[in-house]
Amino acid sequence: MTLKIYGIAASRALRPLWAAEELGLPYEHIRYHFNGPETREPAYLALNPNGTVPVIDDEGLVVFESLAITLHLAQSRAQGGLWAQTPAGVAQIYQWTLWAATEAETLARQWFQHTSFLPPEKRLPALAEEALDRLQGRLRVLDQALQGRDYLVEDRFTVADLNVAAVLQRFEVMAREDFPAALAWHRRCLARPASQRAFALRQAG
Template structure:
């Protein structure tokens, strides 16, 4: 089954790229920029009508939304070890992935936009501070969950760890205080060989 991943690695495309590396999947990477003209062309809009990255063509199955893509790749390649074998485990994969999308990413993006991404004249310091303040309560939830365990769901690294670790890529700046369990978990995730290969693509294309 041929897999094509669209989007530069210095974007949310890092998530499906990391998943593909974890699963050992052969894939074609089309490193189109999220602001590039290619994403506005009819050919790409037929794949992702939002005109954003990432998107994939997985043997004819077209899919956008980075976290949906990683869940799809993990579920359809269970031998790769990122999915769960139990209903309880699958529920956990969805829970932590949706938690990353709803509780962490909006605040992390608000902070990033108003500290680094937007032009200086458009940044609003109070919005960055407010986002960082709210994130601490969410990170406290994660810290308590990780106490006494290495991974989010079950006894091994899963797509839930991949998704949340990628959303929390700037954990060093986002987390106040020690957060020993969370920081150790994040380091374990990003130290994985597949993560290193994916992040090497990110550095090359940044």
């Protein structure tokens, strides 16, 4: 059976698509739109009762939540190099993934919604500014963690870097201060061939 990844690349499905590309996994990309009627059909809700994307079917194992999916793919294919080699590294992968979800993504999403995603009449500039102001502190934490190192865990690219870089994919636009270490890291992550292939899928839908 082939790994199935549901969700257009212009959504959080980008994350498992990037992971699959990094790992060299064959997969079927099922381009369900996050607002599409197919996500409300019984067959899809049986896979993801939240009615959101992404979700994967990995040879019968169904997993939703994008960051859980990338962790699963990295750990279950540890030979692919995205997983850590030490218990300390595993702990740091979880730490940075949860940091991305709890500290960074909520603010990044609030900023994006009220600058680009929502219809203009529904955007609240004050909420965008508030989110961006608060996000600078999170970016400062990331920049400090990357001082003198190229990657977050074990000084090599892992799923921790993938998860944080994907959550902060608009880093250069959101950064109001000078974060040289984090900026260099982010560019390094997005320049990877697998990242380029995953982002290119956004043009295809």
